[in-house]
Amino acid sequence: MIYGSIEAGGTKFVCSVADQELEIIERQSFPTTTPKETIGLVNGFFKEYAAELVGIGVGSFGPIDIHRDSPTYGYITSTPKLAWQNFDFVGTIKESFQVPIAWTTDVNAAAYGEYLFGNGSGLSSAVYYTIGTGIGGGAIFDGQFVEGFSHPEMGHMLIQPHPKDSFAGVCPYHGNCLEGVASGPAIEKRAGKKGQELDEEDAHWELIAYYLAQCAYNTTLMLSPDVIIFGGGVMKQRHVLNKVKTAFKQLLNDYVEVPDLDHYLVTPKLEDNAGTYGCLALAKEHQLHS
Amino acid sequence: MIYGSIEAGGTKFVCSVADQELEIIERQSFPTTTPKETIGLVNGFFKEYAAELVGIGVGSFGPIDIHRDSPTYGYITSTPKLAWQNFDFVGTIKESFQVPIAWTTDVNAAAYGEYLFGNGSGLSSAVYYTIGTGIGGGAIFDGQFVEGFSHPEMGHMLIQPHPKDSFAGVCPYHGNCLEGVASGPAIEKRAGKKGQELDEEDAHWELIAYYLAQCAYNTTLMLSPDVIIFGGGVMKQRHVLNKVKTAFKQLLNDYVEVPDLDHYLVTPKLEDNAGTYGCLALAKEHQLHS
Numbered sequence: 001m002i003y004g005s006i007e008a009g010g011t012k013f014v015c016s017v018a019d020q021e022l023e024i025i026e027r028q029s030f031p032t033t034t035p036k037e038t039i040g041l042v043n044g045f046f047k048e049y050a051a052e053l054v055g056i057g058v059g060s061f062g063p064i065d066i067h068r069d070s071p072t073y074g075y076i077t078s079t080p081k082l083a084w085q086n087f088d089f090v091g092t093i094k095e096s097f098q099v100p101i102a103w104t105t106d107v108n109a110a111a112y113g114e115y116l117f118g119n120g121s122g123l124s125s126a127v128y129y130t131i132g133t134g135i136g137g138g139a140i141f142d143g144q145f146v147e148g149f150s151h152p153e154m155g156h157m158l159i160q161p162h163p164k165d166s167f168a169g170v171c172p173y174h175g176n177c178l179e180g181v182a183s184g185p186a187i188e189k190r191a192g193k194k195g196q197e198l199d200e201e202d203a204h205w206e207l208i209a210y211y212l213a214q215c216a217y218n219t220t221l222m223l224s225p226d227v228i229i230f231g232g233g234v235m236k237q238r239h240v241l242n243k244v245k246t247a248f249k250q251l252l253n254d255y256v257e258v259p260d261l262d263h264y265l266v267t268p269k270l271e272d273n274a275g276t277y278g279c280l281a282l283a284k285e286h287q288l289h290s
Numbered sequence: 291m292i293y294g295s296i297e298a299g300g301t302k303f304v305c306s307v308a309d310q311e312l313e314i315i316e317r318q319s320f321p322t323t324t325p326k327e328t329i330g331l332v333n334g335f336f337k338e339y340a341a342e343l344v345g346i347g348v349g350s351f352g353p354i355d356i357h358r359d360s361p362t363y364g365y366i367t368s369t370p371k372l373a374w375q376n377f378d379f380v381g382t383i384k385e386s387f388q389v390p391i392a393w394t395t396d397v398n399a400a401a402y403g404e405y406l407f408g409n410g411s412g413l414s415s416a417v418y419y420t421i422g423t424g425i426g427g428g429a430i431f432d433g434q435f436v437e438g439f440s441h442p443e444m445g446h447m448l449i450q451p452h453p454k455d456s457f458a459g460v461c462p463y464h465g466n467c468l469e470g471v472a473s474g475p476a477i478e479k480r481a482g483k484k485g486q487e488l489d490e491e492d493a494h495w496e497l498i499a500y501y502l503a504q505c506a507y508n509t510t511l512m513l514s515p516d517v518i519i520f521g522g523g524v525m526k527q528r529h530v531l532n533k534v535k536t537a538f539k540q541l542l543n544d545y546v547e548v549p550d551l552d553h554y555l556v557t558p559k560l561e562d563n564a565g566t567y568g569c570l571a572l573a574k575e576h577q578l579h580s
Contacts, residue, residue: 078547124438125437125438137512141431141434141436141437142434144431144432144434147415147431147514148413148414148513149514149515150546150547151514152511152512152514153514153545153546154512155511156545157511158507158541159448159450160449173543174541174543174545214448217448218512221445222427222429222444222508222512223436223438223512223513224438224439224440224441224443225438251464254463255443255463255464256440257367257440258439259439
């Protein structure tokens, strides 16, 4: 028995296959171009495992339709990536592989991976953010994703501009929402160079930490999860998390007693593999219940 | 069989008893003074039903300890109401009535009432806010409260000050957090008179609606519930909800497709009884599972 994982990101697709214990057997990445081209490569990857493949888990960029009773369930919906708008992702994969397909957002998949095998392991709840090209978040309570009429779009929460910050933000919808001021492109536009080229002491980090601390603060007060995990490219600069913790403490002002910050605000234990393991685990569970 | 409800608010306690169908038999209110005095009156109320009483549901002002494995489970913890700090609420009630006691926050109880019998009925998720002396919120997904290391404190989320608003806010912890700028006392301090004395056309309402719309917006993007219910004294002015809807639409800027606003942003169907029915339902469920 083989489980498949498709992490469908805005710049690349990462495909993996794993055995029953979710040990990864093979993995390949493909650039995100057009559905025809990219899905062609995805199908090619899984083809040699087709005979043993029993389920696939997909974590996709979005927005996506997650409502089982919707006629467009399994579609990517209103994405700004025109080629992928209204793309029937689950339906297209099912044409090639007639196996149960678990379907969620890329951040939900990563949240699930960390919840099961990473820094959420043993806890009853976890919230996962990716701070990268965009900002997205997923929340899991008692093993269930938090989702109602749709999946969350946490990256677009409103936060208070820093008193010294007049940056208008880069979000085409909301200007200076969280993604508009703290994503990779926001850092680059504001600083004139990429985050990874900025010195650890650069004053821009103080602003970024201030905004990510507000994200952690709002998450704490709205969801009070057992852990908040910050992943994505921006967090690879390890000094950022410490700056976020300092700013978070100031904001919270001891209003609620939170868990020890070294265990409460963390980066992903699985590093870049959180999404893969999340997709694989979802594939396995979905297959067992189909 | 009789079920009891205790809605423990900051200014008054509302006690009710109901039959197995949760039809209310009797109800009384007592002022919130000291634990000794107020709980004395509560005990007096339930005493005549003691023989038939099989369970009590408590929805309390907070913060409260909801962790079953904590030594202070059932306590009100760090409330600014000094007389009630570290008060063993559940333990004290159990001294008089040896029945299973369901224990949650006042807003969670109201959220649950609306979820089961009000404007959340038939939906899979609901978020309930009370906008009054304070601002609080509770979220329910698939019948479960959203809570991790503790219960949420949604009223203290950060929101963006209106460009024309220089009001510092009244929250002693966070200044201009949501509660600091949109609660009853915030309206009164800003306008110089109580909300109910303000004309429908008064410009202050535009600011309040702007902040409550941000609350609805952040709730939408972080939780995407099936419905957001705004209760509490401030919302009794029916014109406020319409102003919130208008501001919410502008903020959202069509970024996500939300349910029809007339069913998505609503006031409580059960009006002031949401908390009572929530407590009674929790009492019944808790008793059935004890």
